[in-house]
Amino acid sequence: MSENRNLTVISVLAYNNPAVLLRMTGLFYRRGFNIETMVACQTDRPSLSRLTVTMTGHNAEIRQVRQQLLKLEDIVKVDVLSIDDCSASELALIKVSATADTRKQVLNAAQAYGCRVLDIGENTITLEMTGRDEEVNRFVRYMQPFGIVEMGCTGVTALARGDTTIFEGLDG
């Protein structure tokens, strides 16, 4: 959900243990690295987790983040990618005011943007929007005049474009 265009994606492959998230967040906090989003998920390999971090920064800062991450014992691999070289998506749930008068307009807008309608309340409609951060941002701005009641978003997950994967260069 960042307004910034020059996002860097840091894809981290880590051993799957309960302390990894704590070690990473501790590192970011302690060193004052300003990350935008961080998401964690399992991978197809039971011992490995994938953490996707997005941040904006100079090359030297990003390099420093990468090198500091690589010092964590639990971390197997760190790939740094420009967001333009990734399929990078996030998901936002947006609860918009929708009275009897505006409901149709909201639904039309949702359709135009390819949103799913998840819930219709008496005075609100909950929409699910996915895509690149700028697409999601554009949609949020578009819906603002209707009145956004609340919102939840996931942060960005990203895969390198093409056939390459995060597992490349690993033994297995």
Next chain:
Amino acid sequence: MSNHSDNRTVLSVLTYNRPSVLLRMTGLFYRRGYNIETLVVCETDREDLSRFTVTLSGDPDIIEQIRRQLLKLEDIVKVDVLHIDDCAASELLLIKVKAGNNRHDLLILSQAAGCRVVDIGDDSLTFELSGRSADVQAFIQRVRPYGILEMGCTGITALQRGDSTIFDSLI
């Protein structure tokens, strides 16, 4: 991204927007040995507040214990405990599948599941799918025989159904 049939609990946590909150929360979960499934963070419309969505399964007593522990953190404003069925809850999956000679099959399969194709490689297709965990899991199982090259998932974000919001009863 969970294999559980959805009997999960959603903790919607409203916090002050400070760099240490994520560290304090992950530290609490680690220290107390609470097993969470997903945790996502985002900003809210109010500049001073962030929203954390945590999903977990477990005994109601433990969940109540977690809620109380969270509320002891100075940065936390409010914790809503919700059953996942009472929420509009979605996650997003990016999945890169080996295409081989099955490009056509995969495209049909993905269309049926409501996926977007976000990238076409020489020998791979990357799909984006969003929705409830069960739908996401089902799709992963469907494409697994073709060869999953890699995937990334966001974890779950959830809003209460109907008109109520996390800001209710806040001033």
Next chain:
Amino acid sequence: MKLNGSEILIECLLEQGVDTVFGYPGGTVLNIYDALYKNSHRINHVLTAHEQGASHAADGYSRATGKVGVCIATSGPGATNLVTGIATAYMDSIPMVAITGNVAVNLLGRDSFQEIDITGVTIPITKHNFLVKDVNDLADTIRLAFEIAQSGRPGPVLVDIPKDVSAAVAEYVPAPASKPRPINPPKPERLAQAIEILKQAKRPLIYMGGGVIAAGAYQQIRALAEKLDIPVCSSLMGLGGFPADHPLWLGMVGMHGTRAANIATRDCDALIVCGARFSDRVAGNPKGFAAGAKIIHMDVDHAEFDKNVQVTVRLAGELKEVLFTVASRLEETKRPEWIAACTANKVEWPAIPTDPEGPVDPSVILRTLRELTDRNTILATDVGQHQMWSAQFYPQYLPRHLLTSGGLGTMGYGMGAAIGAQFGQPDSRVVLVTGDGCFHMNLNELTTMVSHQLPVVVLVMNNRVLGMVRQWQKVFYEKRFSATDPERQTDYVKLAEAFGAKGLVIAKNGDILPVLSEALATDGPVVVDCRISKDANVLPMIPPGGSVENMIESMEAYEQ
């Protein structure tokens, strides 16, 4: 072979060649202490007065020997008492394995008696840490802890062992000692770039740090300096890595460094930074540090590059190998003019005063001590003015002979460190130079020295104030001496005697030689009350954030 967790731990320590551990028993390590009792003929346990002392002793042992130091503490307060020692080792990259007990696995997370999440607490101050929940993982975890502690940039690793895990039985299969992980050499194109810079350089300078000592790269750095005729300066942590009587030696660089070293950093056109990290105590003004130089940074830790100062070439790798490769690719060079320019800035020490009734000058104590002790003498220090005087007036000729908390600046470090060093190097003389402020922090460890009759000489530079803080108050706070004049009435001789040690006093200039000689001839711990003036300063001094232009060389001149 079936063993319980505690026996497995002892076997694994022995596998690693551990002969001495420092610790303190308690509820959750009872099983481990039982195994130590049964194995006391194979492994020596040193009981300290406080867990902090044990952590510093493990650190001092490691610094003096190059081996991994080991300390053991119980859960809760035992574990938290290790924290300062672990952080001290972390900041100075000292390999250490800290072993803590914890409550049984089923009691974790419930605020049980003496439970603390020590792995959570120590994440920022360890290279890595482990909570072992299954006895079957214990042996490999201990082995991995030693591997991590020694690999790359060394540092402390903590292993937390719940009480039921130390009691549970598992199959133990012996294994060889862990080896440090291999380190990749630098990229050839970067090496070529560095070589090119050094070929062009007219005024090169080496700035070395503790990394040279950790890597054991003393011969290599000396070979490079001599082949290319490059003067050498060092951070506090690097002292001893290059002999102080070498003609290319300029001294310590930074806030309290020598005039010669600091001017050389300003004037050099190529700076080789070797195992050092541009700490704010070296590069107070990172933008102005060696501003006219191309900087070649050699380090084993990739994350050090461009962290504090942007450099021209990054040479990541094992320092011995990097230094050797660089030296072997360059022709022998002589640059007498540059060397003469650098050494011209060396300041001669004033003559030692001869008036027997004159005041006690701390620099004279240290210079006399240097005369009286051989090069193998290990000097431990605490933190503050006496630490800087030790760095300035007790020149180091050999690595691993100056034990000092450089990164964390831990007051109270010295007593434990001296104990650890004496156990690690029983044939070396160990002298602790401390201040009255630091000594009061951990003087409890005097009891440990007495129990083991360690012949450690403790020189208390007693100015009856917290001298370094007071000096800063003098310079930056208009002499508002807040809380730095504690008016303590401690009688150091009686105190030493109460513990069972010897106590001596240096009250005037004429006492220095006879009292130091007597202390050094004593076979057991000695505390020497060195009564110095509270207005003795550490000079020169570059104020924080400043550079060599801002150097204060005389307090009188500064005050005007």
